[in-house]
Amino acid sequence: MAHVCNAVRPSAAPATIWVESLWIRRNRRYVLEGLNWRHWAGEIAWIVGENGAGKSSLLRILAGRARPERGRVGRACSRAASPEAAYYHPGMRLPPEARVQDVKGLVAGLASQSSGTADVLLALWTRERKEVGALSTGEAKRLLLSAVLARPAPFLLLDEPYEHLSDGGREVLTKLLMDRCRGSVVVVATNQPVPECVRSGRVLRLDVGGVPSEERLPL
Amino acid sequence: MRGGWPILQALVRFELTRSLRAPNVRIAVVMLPVLVGTGLVLAAIGSAPSPPEHDFYRYASVLTLILIVNFRIARDRDLGFDEFMISNFVTPRLYVAGKTVALLILLILVGVYGCAVSTLLSGGDLAFASWHALRLTLVGWVFSPPALLVEMAIPTRMPMVYVILGYVVVALGLVGAGGDVDPLLHFFGLGSEPLSFGGLSPLLVRAGVAAPLAFALLHPLCCRRLRIWNR
Numbered sequence: 001m002a003h004v005c006n007a008v009r010p011s012a013a014p015a016t017i018w019v020e021s022l023w024i025r026r027n028r029r030y031v032l033e034g035l036n037w038r039h040w041a042g043e044i045a046w047i048v049g050e051n052g053a054g055k056s057s058l059l060r061i062l063a064g065r066a067r068p069e070r071g072r073v074g075r076a077c078s079r080a081a082s083p084e085a086a087y088y089h090p091g092m093r094l095p096p097e098a099r100v101q102d103v104k105g106l107v108a109g110l111a112s113q114s115s116g117t118a119d120v121l122l123a124l125w126t127r128e129r130k131e132v133g134a135l136s137t138g139e140a141k142r143l144l145l146s147a148v149l150a151r152p153a154p155f156l157l158l159d160e161p162y163e164h165l166s167d168g169g170r171e172v173l174t175k176l177l178m179d180r181c182r183g184s185v186v187v188v189a190t191n192q193p194v195p196e197c198v199r200s201g202r203v204l205r206l207d208v209g210g211v212p213s214e215e216r217l218p219l
Numbered sequence: 220m221r222g223g224w225p226i227l228q229a230l231v232r233f234e235l236t237r238s239l240r241a242p243n244v245r246i247a248v249v250m251l252p253v254l255v256g257t258g259l260v261l262a263a264i265g266s267a268p269s270p271p272e273h274d275f276y277r278y279a280s281v282l283t284l285i286l287i288v289n290f291r292i293a294r295d296r297d298l299g300f301d302e303f304m305i306s307n308f309v310t311p312r313l314y315v316a317g318k319t320v321a322l323l324i325l326l327i328l329v330g331v332y333g334c335a336v337s338t339l340l341s342g343g344d345l346a347f348a349s350w351h352a353l354r355l356t357l358v359g360w361v362f363s364p365p366a367l368l369v370e371m372a373i374p375t376r377m378p379m380v381y382v383i384l385g386y387v388v389v390a391l392g393l394v395g396a397g398g399d400v401d402p403l404l405h406f407f408g409l410g411s412e413p414l415s416f417g418g419l420s421p422l423l424v425r426a427g428v429a430a431p432l433a434f435a436l437l438h439p440l441c442c443r444r445l446r447i448w449n450r
Contacts, residue, residue, distance in 0.1 A: 089299075
């Protein structure tokens, strides 16, 4: 993650993520040209737009998993926290031969201290001995998301987290994210409408061939 | 990212549990006593020129290693699980280290299991059972670094097939060039007589020194590969 500039700030200042003059190129075409954008803890940032607009690429760069063509990416948080991001994208899956209890055990061992939020998602069902391969797509997705959410990282970057979730699952996830954004930077990329229960937040709209625009919720 | 023993323990526990639940390991668990038992029965009725109990244990060992020696790196790559882990929880170094330690424990467990079932099947011949089981574990560990290298290069769930093929090709090349296979056997510490525990010492040295060294050399390469994959 050397291409993401991490900074330490006084503990009172909210965690912040930013991009400066960001250019992203995909398949010989620039999907983002000179984007300047900043987001901080306190509300959720929704990156919306059609397929191919550069949402996932932007999130991947914010997570430090890809390099921008040009420009700078930075993350800053208080001295007490490590400026690492928890990152999810829809291409991630859990091993089908593992059981739910194995995944929970792994996450409990890996996350230094549970954020507490994941338990809410996991508490939705109790089939701990079931193999991941035997779960429905939505259940497996919920398990994976709860693992990502278990990390109390100051930056939470989720790409299409609502895909395959039931209405109940979407509602629970939205509540978790709204709760989480009070202390963490939460950025969600989606090509679905922003859930209706979201009362406030920022929307960064990316359009293929268009200029990115910012809006505030409610739209 | 966190590091250290608790993380490694969690990773090893997860990888080991995954391995024990994998169908190929279950097949190996069933196949090993069947082949060893067949060899022992053939030996008892005296129907083969060479000692079949040893031959069949060798076949069983090779098949078992093909089935169980697997770091699941290519599999994780297919699933995007490596990216999930490396993006969120562990460094590539720790991720590969967890898999390596889990494989070592799996090989030891399979060795203990092999020893137990062959002791039972042979009517308490502990020398026969323990020698073959020890050899199985040591050979598996000695050939694990090449298997790791294969998984880094080829998306396969059975890297030992490629390792064995490579071994056979080199052996055939040696024979074709008018040479002898013995130097190759000695290079890997495989030239021991059945039931000679002293004969296992070259293999033990390779397992104790050469394999960890090979892993130490390969790990930076693996971490680099994982970073490239996940960029």
